Amino acid sequence: MPAASPPAVTRFAPSPTGHLHIGGARTALFNWALARRLGGHFLLRIEDTDRARDAGPESVVGILRGLEWLGIDWDEGPAPDLSADRDPRGVGPFRQSERRALYDDAARRLLEADLAYHAFETPDELAAMRDLAKREKRPFRYDRAALRIPRAERFARAESEPHVVRFRAPEEEVVVRDEVLGEVRLAPGEVDDFVIVKADGFPTYHLAVVVDDEAMGVTHVVRGQEHLINTPRHVLLQRALGCRTPIYAHLPLIVSPSGAKMSKRDKDRTVRRACRDAGLAEPPPGTVEPAVFARWLADKNRQMEQGALARLAAALGVTLPEIDVEDFRAAGYLPRVVANYIALLGFSPGGDVEKFDLAFLAERFDLARIGKTGARFDYKKLLAFNTDAIAAMSDEDFAERWRAWCLEFAPEVVRAAGAEAGVSPTWRVLAAALRPRSKTFADAARGAGFLVTPDDEIAYDRKAVDKALLKNDGEGLAVLRDLRRTLAGLTDWSAPGVGAALGAFAEGRGVGLGKVAQPLRVALTGSTVSPPIDATAALLGRDRCLARIDRCLAAVDRGRFDGS
């Protein structure tokens, strides 16, 4: 029989913000990988002790979706569909708001043992004390004023007055052993009497995390380095409560290309800069309230609501940086590529290995191979990885996955290729033509634009027309006119059929294929860029091709290149 308790338990403990931040995704991935590697359990716990910011049960869905998309599964925690929790060991529930009794009990024990005490300062009073400390340039630390109130009186007042509970931090050196950083020491007195129970009766993060990690048997705590400074507090609390201290590993931060910790604010930064560059004094109509816009533009620390920000970005023609897992999904990246890339941020399997999958991580992940230095998120490298992955896909696989993506993010492409009911022959041709030249699904969807645009709405790129049609006394134009006649008599409109016809045509004129393909390409798509010309023509079909050629010829004759 196997041992009664699993050898290792790791956890990912997000607060329910609704979105899975890319940094959180990496934390989850490493915790998952460690549990798999150790043959233990990976659990998910929702840290929703902040009533003020509680966004409801739905806000965990976005996080669960993000994890599922990446291919990260969990042994314990909320079910993906939010039905009954997965709880094989009976350590749930997994939402901290449902575990109040545990925290209340821990706080009561600390209070009774005099290891914690009631304090009655209001938030305003504390803020004033903090301001004063700042003005006098000394570090603020709660002065234990409440401890001057006799103990019995504190308990009595707590019955009727608003209060918090503070941990009575012992003045001793704290040494934290960290698998990544080694030993981290904090001098006696550096940990202050932090709050463990808020005025609304809910525990703070510090109390909840210590109580739950103990109750859930968590053996390894792998989290971002921004938590490093919290760890001494947790260790002290563990001692006071008689809890075990888990093995800690603090991950290096992921920073944005600008160098600061990667956050949603990067989106605001990007759009704000674009507004300034464009000299925008008022928001474009239909984007956001002018008053909100003005306040946001003036205050670089202010964040705009996501929807409004997206509309504003679209109006300005700027692309928002991807920050949440959902952003990467929408941008058309492959989940395994995103997982692979973020695993490389702060971790390396050693040697020259850098392309790998989740199975590899589950087998080879090792805390000893985590670096200490902050890692800059390199969008270009991610894109290169995604390009490689798409290039390595089979046409069939790409056709199916790309269709699924388009269904959600670019339905017009699916309609244009008549693939509403499933992968159609046309879709197969389109996907095969686009795959080798696509870096992302979104990139491929853009490439399908020529098929989506109605025949009579093609806009002709001025430079393309000059180069492919008008240059050398209308050389290209002449080719196009002759070509139209040839094409009109062509019966085989498959890509090979068109290709053969074009090849013969070019040979007959004694010119390279380029001299034929480019004029045709401009006529069919309005630009010099499209999938291979034979596929482009085949996809459009005979009638639409001839119509587009005629329209192009007429437009050039009239000198109207915008298609009007």
Added chain:
RNA sequence: GGCCCCAUCGUCUAGUCAGGUCCAGGACGCCAGGUUUUCAUCCUGGAAACCGGGGUUCGAAUCCCCGUGGGGUCACCA
């Protein structure tokens, strides 16, 4: 500012724990050629780093100290 952490090409990193095989390897990016019906690929080549200063040692990217630089954190958020 206090405290804490960190420091190899522009970026992610291998090498550091067990000092010599490293005039430092790979990847992304960049530059120069080449292939290609457009685009995107692809191929070949190239430039590019051990933060500075002291030690220890026969020998240091690797160990120690100082400096400098960067980051994190200082909530009744997590």
